[in-house]
Amino acid sequence: xxxxxxxxxxxxxxxxxxxxxxxxxxxxxxxxxxxxxxxxxxxxxxxxxxxxxxxxxxxxxxxxxxxxxxxxxxxxxxxxxxxxxxxxxxxxxxxxxxxxxxxxxxxxxxxxxxxxxxxxxxxxxxxxxxxxxxxxxxxxxxxxxxxxxxxxxxxxxxxxxxxxxxxxxxxxxxxxxxxxxxxxxxxxxxxxxxxx
Numbered sequence: 001x002x003x004x005x006x007x008x009x010x011x012x013x014x015x016x017x018x019x020x021x022x023x024x025x026x027x028x029x030x031x032x033x034x035x036x037x038x039x040x041x042x043x044x045x046x047x048x049x050x051x052x053x054x055x056x057x058x059x060x061x062x063x064x065x066x067x068x069x070x071x072x073x074x075x076x077x078x079x080x081x082x083x084x085x086x087x088x089x090x091x092x093x094x095x096x097x098x099x100x101x102x103x104x105x106x107x108x109x110x111x112x113x114x115x116x117x118x119x120x121x122x123x124x125x126x127x128x129x130x131x132x133x134x135x136x137x138x139x140x141x142x143x144x145x146x147x148x149x150x151x152x153x154x155x156x157x158x159x160x161x162x163x164x165x166x167x168x169x170x171x172x173x174x175x176x177x178x179x180x181x182x183x184x185x186x187x188x189x190x191x192x193x194x195x196x
Contacts, residue, residue, distance in 0.1 A: 001031070001042075003106045003107060004026065004039075005137075005141070006105075006106075006107045006108040006133065007103070007104075007105040007106065007107060007108060007109075008024050008039070008045075008141070009108050009132075009133050009136040009137065009140075009141075010091065010103070010105065010107070010108035010109045010110060010113070011024065011103050012045070012047055012136050012140050012141075013108075013110070013113060013124070013132070013136060014091050014094075014103065014113060015047065016047075016121075017094060017113065017116050017121055018094040018101075019094075020101065021049050021053070022047050022048050022049065023048060023049050023050070023051055023053065023054055024037075024039045024045070024048050025037055025039070025051050025069075026038040026039040027051065027070070027072065028072030028073070028074060028075065029072075035070075037050070037051050041144070042143065042144060042147060043141050043142065043143060043144065044141070044142045044143075044144060045140055045141050045142075046140070047140055054069060054100065055099065055100070057099045057100055059097075059098045059099035059100060060098055060099070060100045060101075060102065061089055061096055061098035061100070061101055061102070062086060062087060062088065062089065062102060064076070064080070064082070064086065064087060065087075065100075065102045069100070069102070073087060073104040084104065084105075084106075087102070087104050088102060088103050088104040088105060089101040089102060089103050090112060091103065091109050091112040091113045091116075092112045092113065092115060092116070093116075094116065108129065108132075108133060110129045110132055110133075111129070
């Protein structure tokens with residue numbers, strides 16, 4: 001999911017610079033079934049509109065997406081046997097005439113946008129990629145409260161288990177549990193990364 005979050009961060013920045021409405025579409029059934037967009041199930045992001053708000057338009061770039069906006073990036077790439085680059089808009093310019101732009105990526109593509117960091121966005125030019133991503137995560141994305149609660153519950157259970165193991169004089173198992181599971185502060189909450 002990390003690659004999707006990075007791509008979403010890039011899309012958020014680009015939508016602000018280009019003054020376009022942002023729709024983040026994760027309907028590829030990786031995290032949810034029945035063609036449901038999983039992005040709004042995980043995140044609050046006031047900058048985004050629902051997939052239902054996408055107009056029925058032939059003004060789409062790259063044109064390969066015309067009449068195919070309901071398909072997934074991976075599925076369409078496989079069906080057409082084409083490269084990733086031909087399926088996504090370049091983020092180095094904003095003067096596209098098409099009504100709908102499609103951005104597909106496995107990362108943020110901030111370097112493509114750097115030449116656009118001027119005017120009211122010149123503050124971004126002074127930041128490295130990591131700082132920009134952190135700023136976007138802190139200001140535009142937050143985990144849904146129920147997900148934060150679930151993570152906190154798992155965190156509590158994990159630490160309770162490690163504490164119990166320590167009391168039973170099993171430091172090797174307790175040490176292994178702590179080294180194989182780590183907590184990272186991110187996206188206005190905790191993200192549990194297991195089996196590191």
